[in-house]
Amino acid sequence: MNIVIIGSGAREHSICASLNRSKKKTKIFCLPGNAGTENIAKNISIDLNDFKKIKSFILKNKIELVIVGPEKPLVSGIVDFLEKFNIKVFGPNSKAAQLEGSKIFTKEICKEYNIPTAGFGIFKNKSEAMKFIKKSNFPLVIKADNLAAGKGVYICNNTKEAKIAVNDIFNGKFGDADKLLIEEYLEGEEMSYFIITDGKSIKFFQTAQDHKRVLEGDKGKNTGGMGAYSPSRLINNKLEKKILNKIINPTIRALGKMGIKYKGFLYAGLMIKENEPYLIEYNVRMGDPECQTILPTLETDLLEIFLACCDKTLDKINIKWKELKSICIVVCSKGYPDKYEKKVEIKNIHKINLGKNEYLFHAGTTAYENNIYAIGGRVLSFVSLSNNYKSAKKKITKNIKNLNWSGGFFRKDIGYKVID
Numbered sequence: 001m002n003i004v005i006i007g008s009g010a011r012e013h014s015i016c017a018s019l020n021r022s023k024k025k026t027k028i029f030c031l032p033g034n035a036g037t038e039n040i041a042k043n044i045s046i047d048l049n050d051f052k053k054i055k056s057f058i059l060k061n062k063i064e065l066v067i068v069g070p071e072k073p074l075v076s077g078i079v080d081f082l083e084k085f086n087i088k089v090f091g092p093n094s095k096a097a098q099l100e101g102s103k104i105f106t107k108e109i110c111k112e113y114n115i116p117t118a119g120f121g122i123f124k125n126k127s128e129a130m131k132f133i134k135k136s137n138f139p140l141v142i143k144a145d146n147l148a149a150g151k152g153v154y155i156c157n158n159t160k161e162a163k164i165a166v167n168d169i170f171n172g173k174f175g176d177a178d179k180l181l182i183e184e185y186l187e188g189e190e191m192s193y194f195i196i197t198d199g200k201s202i203k204f205f206q207t208a209q210d211h212k213r214v215l216e217g218d219k220g221k222n223t224g225g226m227g228a229y230s231p232s233r234l235i236n237n238k239l240e241k242k243i244l245n246k247i248i249n250p251t252i253r254a255l256g257k258m259g260i261k262y263k264g265f266l267y268a269g270l271m272i273k274e275n276e277p278y279l280i281e282y283n284v285r286m287g288d289p290e291c292q293t294i295l296p297t298l299e300t301d302l303l304e305i306f307l308a309c310c311d312k313t314l315d316k317i318n319i320k321w322k323e324l325k326s327i328c329i330v331v332c333s334k335g336y337p338d339k340y341e342k343k344v345e346i347k348n349i350h351k352i353n354l355g356k357n358e359y360l361f362h363a364g365t366t367a368y369e370n371n372i373y374a375i376g377g378r379v380l381s382f383v384s385l386s387n388n389y390k391s392a393k394k395k396i397t398k399n400i401k402n403l404n405w406s407g408g409f410f411r412k413d414i415g416y417k418v419i420d
Helices: 010-020 051-060 071-076 078-083 103-112 126-134 159-170 237-257 290-297 302-310 389-403
Strands: 002-007 027-032 065-068 120-123 140-144 153-156 180-184 189-197 202-210 213-215 219-222 227-230 264-273 276-283 325-333 358-362 365-368 371-374 378-386
Touching: 002 010, 002 051, 010 027, 010 290, 010 302, 010 358, 010 378, 027 051, 051 078, 065 078, 065 302, 071 078, 103 120, 103 180, 103 237, 103 276, 120 126, 126 159, 126 180, 140 159, 153 159, 159 180, 189 237, 189 276, 189 290, 189 302, 202 237, 202 290, 227 290, 237 264, 237 276, 290 325, 290 358, 290 378, 325 389, 358 389, 378 389
Parallel strands: 002 027, 002 065
Antiparallel strands: 120 180, 140 153, 140 180, 189 202, 189 264, 202 227, 213 219, 227 325, 264 276, 325 378, 358 378, 365 371
C-alpha cells in the first residue's frame, strides 16, 4: 500500500514510524519529511502550499492514503482539494478545521452550546482592545485569532505586557490578524485530551500533559512544546465523562448542525479545576510533542485505524494501549523560540543507541553527506516508555547526555508533577 504523510516535524516522524510497523506491507512517502523519516520512508521535496503539485505526485505514484500532519494545510483546505480527485485523506476538511484556524469560531460555539470555557471578548483593533484592557483585572490571556504555531498566546500580568501582546498580534507577528481574543485567566492544571472520529463514531486516543513554556518551572515564552508525558495524572472516569458530555459531544453536534462532518484527530486543550474541565482551545490534528509521547504506547495497528476513519468503520476497531508510562523531552536549538542558528551539525547523533521502548524522533533536521544538521527550532524528540515516569525520564536523560550537543538545550523538569 502506498502512503503519503504530509509534514516535516517529529509528529510526522512518529506517525511514519508507527505506520512502518503495520502488518500491511507499505511504501511510505514523506512530503517533505526530515532526516529521521529518510531512514524509513522516501522524502519528497514539495512546497506544502502547492496543492496541485501534491495532487500530481499522489496520482502519479498511485497513493492509496494521505495523512495530513500539520494544521496549516488542513485549515487551507488540502483535504477538500484532494477529495475532489477521489483521493483518500485522513484529516478534517477546511470547515471543520476552523476549530483550530479561528479561536473565535470555537469560542462562539462554546457560547451557543454552553461549553465550559474562559469568559472572553473579541476585538477588531488596537484601540478597542486597549480600552477593554484598561478596565480589566489581571492576569489576562490575549490570543491571535489565526494560526500561530502554538506561539500566539500571551499571559499578561499588567497593562504594559498586554499592550505588547496587542501590538504584536495586530502588527502581523503571527500573520494577518484582523481580530484578537481576550480571555479571563483560568486557574488549574492543563491536560491534553485526544479523540479520533470518522464522523459517526468517537474513540478515545489518550491523554497527555504538554509543557509549553521554554523555561523550567513552566516559565518564559510559549513554544510549540518542550516535552510531554502520557497519560495525564488528572484523568479519571468521572472527569472523562464530563469532558465527553460537556465539551467533545456538544462540539461535534454543533458542527453537525452546520452541516460539517468531522473526520480525524481532535485534540482538546483543557484546564482542569477541582475535577471540572474547561476548554482552552482545540487543535484539529495530533499535538507535537504529545503525538511522539502517545503513539509508542499504541498496540493497535495505526494504519487500520486511519483506514477505518476514512471508510467510516471506526466502530469496528478496538483501540488497545500498552499499560506503560511515556515521557518525551524535546531538544531545541539554542535561542529558540527566538532567533537561533541554522545548519548546525549534530555530531554525536549516530552514537545514540536506543534500548527497548526508547525512541528518537526528528523534527528540524536535514541530512547531507551522511551528517545530520539542525535547521529548525525544535530539533529532536527523545521518548521513553517504562512502568514509571522516573525510570522513563532517567533513560532519556542518559541518551541526551550521550548526544552531548553543544548547539542545543532542553528542559530538565519535564514531567515534574508526576516525578518525585
